[in-house]
Amino acid sequence: MEYVYAALLLHKQKKEINEANIANVVKASGAEVNEAQVKALVAALADVNIEEAIKAAPVAVAAPAAPSG
C-alpha cells in the first residue's frame, strides 16, 4: 500500500505521479524502492482520476439484520 500512499501524497501536492517522483518519495521514507511496484503503480494510475476516486464516499457497512427465526 506504501506506493499508493506515495501517489496520493504527490496528487495532494499537485505533483506529477511518475516513476521518478514516486521512487523519490518512497526512498525518502528510508525504504528500498521496488522498481516493479513503481512501474506497475504508475501504469495502473494512468487512466485513473484520483480526485474522483477519493471523492467516492465509501458506503458504510450495515450490520447484519437480525435473523428472523
Added chain:
Amino acid sequence: MEYVYAALLLHKQKKEINEANIANVVKASGAEVNEAQVKALVAALADVNIEEAIKAAPVAVAAPAAPSG
C-alpha cells in the same frame, strides 16, 4: 492530508514517525514543508494506534441490491 499520507507511508515501512522523517518524505515529493503541521501531526499521533485506525477505515461496499431472483 499530505502529512497523514506521509505518516502512513512511514508506518507501512515500519519506519519511525518523527518530525524529520515526515519532513523528508514531504520534501521528496517536491513540496515545501510546513514545520508547524509536521510538529502538530507527530504530537497528535503519539496517542493513536495507527494499525487500529487504518483497519477501522470504511470499505467501499456495494449497496445491498435487491436480490435478482
Added chain:
Amino acid sequence: MEYVYAALLLHKQKKEINEANIANVVKASGAEVNEAQVKALVAALADVNIEEAIKAAPVAVAAPAAPSG
C-alpha cells in the same frame, strides 16, 4: 434435529419423505433411529414446505470481518 438432514437429502433427490425412508437414511449413517423423532419430523411436513423453508434464509449485508489482531 439431525433427521432434518436426512429429510433434505430425500427432498433433494425428489424421494418421498416418509418414515421408512428417513429411518433408512439415518440407519445407513450408522446411527440408531429414534422412531418418535422420525414420526414427529414427517408429521411436521404437513405444514412445512421444505423448498420455501430453505429459501427463507435471511439476507444481510456482511459485517466487516472483525480484525482478529
Added chain:
Amino acid sequence: MEYVYAALLLHKQKKEINEANIANVVKASGAEVNEAQVKALVAALADVNIEEAIKAAPVAVAAPAAPSG
C-alpha cells in the same frame, strides 16, 4: 448439495465422513451414487473444521449495485 447433506448427517451423528459412509447414506435415500462427487466432497473436506465452517456466513449473490453516476 445432497452429498453435503449426507456429510452433515454423518457429522451430526459423530460418524466419520469418508467415501463409504457418504455413499451408504446417499444410497439409502434411494438415489444413485456418483462416486466422483463423493470423492470430490471428501477431498474438499479434508483438513476442514466443519463445526467452524457451518457457522460461517455464506456469501449470497445479489445483483450488482447500479452504478451511481
Added chain:
Amino acid sequence: MEYVYAALLLHKQKKEINEANIANVVKASGAEVNEAQVKALVAALADVNIEEAIKAAPVAVAAPAAPSG
C-alpha cells in the same frame, strides 16, 4: 477453492474453462489434481455467467449463529 481460482484465472485470460485447462493450472501450482473436483466444477460452471457472478455484490447471508472468531 483452488479449482475455483484456477477457473477464474482462465476466465480472466479468456481461455476456455474445461477439465484439461483447469487441471493444467492446478498442476502448475505444484499440487496434485483431484479429477473429481475438476469435473464437478466444470459441470457446475456450464450454465453460469461467470462475468456476472464475479461482479455481483457479495451479500452475506446472516449466519445461523454468531461466528465465534
Added chain:
Amino acid sequence: MEYVYAALLLHKQKKEINEANIANVVKASGAEVNEAQVKALVAALADVNIEEAIKAAPVAVAAPAAPSG
C-alpha cells in the same frame, strides 16, 4: 487480477508465493506472463497476511467514477 488469482491458488495449496511459481501458474493457463506484474505482486504481497486480507469486508466492483471503456 489474474496474478492475484494465481497467488490465491498458490496460497490455498500452501505453496510459496514467489515469482517463479506465479509465472508458472499463469503460463499454464495459456497466457503470456508479464514479468513486471509478477514482480510487483510478489513485492506487494510480501508483508500481507493473506488469510486476514481475504477475510476483509466485501468490496464492490461497481466503480462509479472510472468508466471502464
Added chain:
Amino acid sequence: MHQNRTKYPQKKAQMYQQLQELPSKYKVIALVRMEKVRSSQLLPLRKKFKGEVEIVSIKDKVAQKSLSTLKIPGIEKLAANLVGQCVLMFTNMSPIKLNILLGKNKIMMAARGGDKASIDVVIKAGNTGITPGPILTDFKEAGVSTKIDQGTVWITKDSIAAKKGDTISGKLATLLSKLDVKAVEAGIVLNSALEDKVIYNQEELTVDVEQYRAAFAKAHQEALSLSIAIGYVTKENVNMILAKAAQQARSLAIEAGFLTDDTKDATIQRAHGQAKSLSGKLKGYSPQ
C-alpha cells in the same frame, strides 16, 4: 343406581355398532375432549377431511362399553381418557400429522361470555339492521358510536370492541352475536391417540412446526456455508463460490495495494479512507 333400560335407544345402538367396526378399518384412533369443542366446529372438519378421517361424536359411556369389547392392544388406555361428550377420530395418517392439520384448520366462532378474544374484535361501520332499544346502551358500553337512521341503528365508524386477549363479557358476547361478529378462534386439539399399540398423550402429539421450519432453514444454510467454505461446487452454490473467490481476490489486491483494473479505484479509496480514519482520531491536528 341406573334403571336398567329395557331397550337401548336406537341412536346409541348405532354408535355402539359404529365403534365396533371403525377401529378395525383404521390404524389410528384419536380422542378429542368435547368440553373445549363445540359441535359447530365439527361440520367443516368432516367436510375437509372427508375420506381421510372419520369423525364420531359420542358419549363416554357408550364409547367405553363398545371399545372395551374390542381386542385392540392399548385400547383400554384410550378408553380411560374418555370423559363426558367426546369426539373420536379414525384415520390412517399419523396422529401427530392429524394434530398439526387440525391446528391449521381453526375457525372463527362466536364468543361466549368469559372467552378471550383471539383477535382485535372490530365492529364495522354501517347499518346493523337492528331496531333501536336498550341495545343502544350495550353499544355505548362497548365504546361503539351509533346513530339512528330510518328506524335502524347505524354504526358511525369502525370500532374495536375488544383487543386481542381481552376477556369478553357476557353482554358484549351477546352484542357480538347479534352483529354476527366472531371473536374467538377455535381449534381442536387431540387429547390422546392410539396407533399401533402405542398411546400418545397430548404433549407427545404436539409438534412445534415453526421449530422444524427453522431447522430446515438452518440445516440448509449450514450445508451451504460448509460447501462454500470448502469450495465444493454445486449448482446451488456455484454463483456464491465464484463471487466469494472473486471477492477474496479483490480484497487481497486492495489490502496489498496491488492495483488491478477491477480494484484500482477501491484501492485509492481505501488508502484515502485510512488517512481519513487516522486523521479523524488525531486530537489537535486537522489536515489541510
